[in-house]
Each structure stands twice: as structure tokens, then as C-alpha cells.
Amino acid sequence: MASRAESELKRQHLTETAADLVHRHGFSNTSLADVATAARIPLGSVHFYFPTKELLASAIMDLRVGVIQRRLTSWDALKNPRARLASLADVWLRDRESDTRHGCPVGSLCYELGKDGGTLGQLASKPFSLLLAWCTRQFAAMGLARSARQHAIQLLCSLQGMGILANALKDPRVIDTEARQIKAWLRSLEPRASAC
Structure with a gap:
């Protein structure tokens, strides 16, 4: 045994x-x-x-959420909230070849499970709720508390969107270009944040 x-x-x-x-x-x-x-x-x-396959989906989601939580915890050690958010964009840069071939492992799973609408659909919100809350805190720490949630939504939409487009076009350069744009956008927010 x-x-x-x-x-x-x-x-x-x-x-x-x-x-x-x-x-x-x-x-x-x-x-x-x-x-x-x-x-x-x-x-x-x-x-x-x-x-059941549903129990397997739950275990996979727990695995994915655990990876996200460990990354967020490690990035929380960075002193600058912009650098923390840039670290999130770096995940797409690092994984661009795999994401181009198969899509984002979290985003594609959540998209597929979200269509279910039942128990599996409820699982789909877990990683994005976690990421949204963390990103919102980072934007608030940049001095953008009033617009922090909207900025967090914009960031997550940009990250997932570039992954979907790179996968659809089978072109990792989409991720390279968009990740640079995201980082430039994050840098552009800092002077406004420090003026608040």
C-alpha cells in the first residue's frame, strides 16, 4: 500500500x-x-x-492558481509596484513560444471552462480574480487608487489579448511588440502617479 x-x-x-x-x-x-x-x-x-473530469479540472486550476500565487508573492518583494507589474508582462515574454503554439495555459483553460456556466465555469474566475486584485493593489501603490481597478483590467486584457492574437497568428512577435508597449504604458503612469 x-x-x-x-x-x-x-x-x-x-x-x-x-x-x-x-x-x-x-x-x-x-x-x-x-x-x-x-x-x-x-x-x-x-x-x-x-x-470525474470535473475533479481533474479543479486540481488543474488549483495547480495554476498555486503557480500564480507563488509568483505574486515573489514579486511582492520588489520595492517598485511598476516593476512588479512589469514582471507579470515578463511571463508572456518568457513563455511566448509556448503561448504562440498553444495559447496561455491559464487564459485558454479559463476561456474553455468559462463556457460551461456550471461548476467548471465557476472555476474559471479563480485565477483572474486573484490577478485582478493583485494588479489593482499595485496600481493603487503607484498612487492611482481611484483608477487602479480599471488599469488592472486594462493590463490583464492587454496581456490575454496579445496571447490570443499571437496564438491565432502563430506569431510570437505579437507578444514581443505588445509587451514592450505594456511596459512603456506602465512607465508613463509613474510620473502621473508621483504627481498625485
């Missing part, structure tokens, strides 16, 4: 494998059997950890 630690490692392996498959092929195009094959684990074991 597997120990609790071994069981958790197996569950983690299945979740990470599923997250990769879902990123490359989409949630609806990934079956539990696909996960079992890719993870090299019997299908019965997948069903033991994830009796």
Missing part, C-alpha cells in the same frame, strides 16, 4: 501531466485515458484520484 506521501506525489504527477495535456490540446479534447497514457499510470489509478 502506498504511503500518504507517495499517494500525494502520484496525484501531483497526474495533475501536472493533465495540465500539460490540457494546455496543448484543450480540456474537452483531453480524456482521463489520455492522462493515464501520458502519465504511464493505469486508468484505474487516474479514476481513483479523479473519479
Whole structure:
């Protein structure tokens, strides 16, 4: 019988494998059997950890949200809120080749799950609610409290939009160009913020 630690490692392996498959092929195009094959684990074991595909979606979303939370926590150590926000844009720059091929792993999953409208649809709001709240705090720290939420929405729309367009056009240069524009926009807000 597997120990609790071994069981958790197996569950983690299945979740990470599923997250990769879902990123490359989409949630609806990934079956539990696909996960079992890719993870090299019997299908019965997948069903033991994830009796339904919805439970697997929840685990993938928890994985994605955990990655976001760790990144945000590490960026909170930066003294400048503009630099923190620029770090978010850097994620798209770093992942531009993968995002161009498969889309943003968070955005594409949320888009697909959001169409469900049920339990899966509710999962879709988790990462963006987290990012929106964090970005809003950063803009407020720049002295833009009255417009912080709107700036946060604009930033997230720009980031997701450039990922979608790069994926549709299969052109990573879209991300290069737009990330530079986003960083220039963030720099342009600082003088106004310090004048407030």
C-alpha cells in the first residue's frame, strides 16, 4: 500500500501531466485515458484520484492558481509596484513560444471552462480574480487608487489579448511588440502617479 506521501506525489504527477495535456490540446479534447497514457499510470489509478473530469479540472486550476500565487508573492518583494507589474508582462515574454503554439495555459483553460456556466465555469474566475486584485493593489501603490481597478483590467486584457492574437497568428512577435508597449504604458503612469 502506498504511503500518504507517495499517494500525494502520484496525484501531483497526474495533475501536472493533465495540465500539460490540457494546455496543448484543450480540456474537452483531453480524456482521463489520455492522462493515464501520458502519465504511464493505469486508468484505474487516474479514476481513483479523479473519479470525474470535473475533479481533474479543479486540481488543474488549483495547480495554476498555486503557480500564480507563488509568483505574486515573489514579486511582492520588489520595492517598485511598476516593476512588479512589469514582471507579470515578463511571463508572456518568457513563455511566448509556448503561448504562440498553444495559447496561455491559464487564459485558454479559463476561456474553455468559462463556457460551461456550471461548476467548471465557476472555476474559471479563480485565477483572474486573484490577478485582478493583485494588479489593482499595485496600481493603487503607484498612487492611482481611484483608477487602479480599471488599469488592472486594462493590463490583464492587454496581456490575454496579445496571447490570443499571437496564438491565432502563430506569431510570437505579437507578444514581443505588445509587451514592450505594456511596459512603456506602465512607465508613463509613474510620473502621473508621483504627481498625485
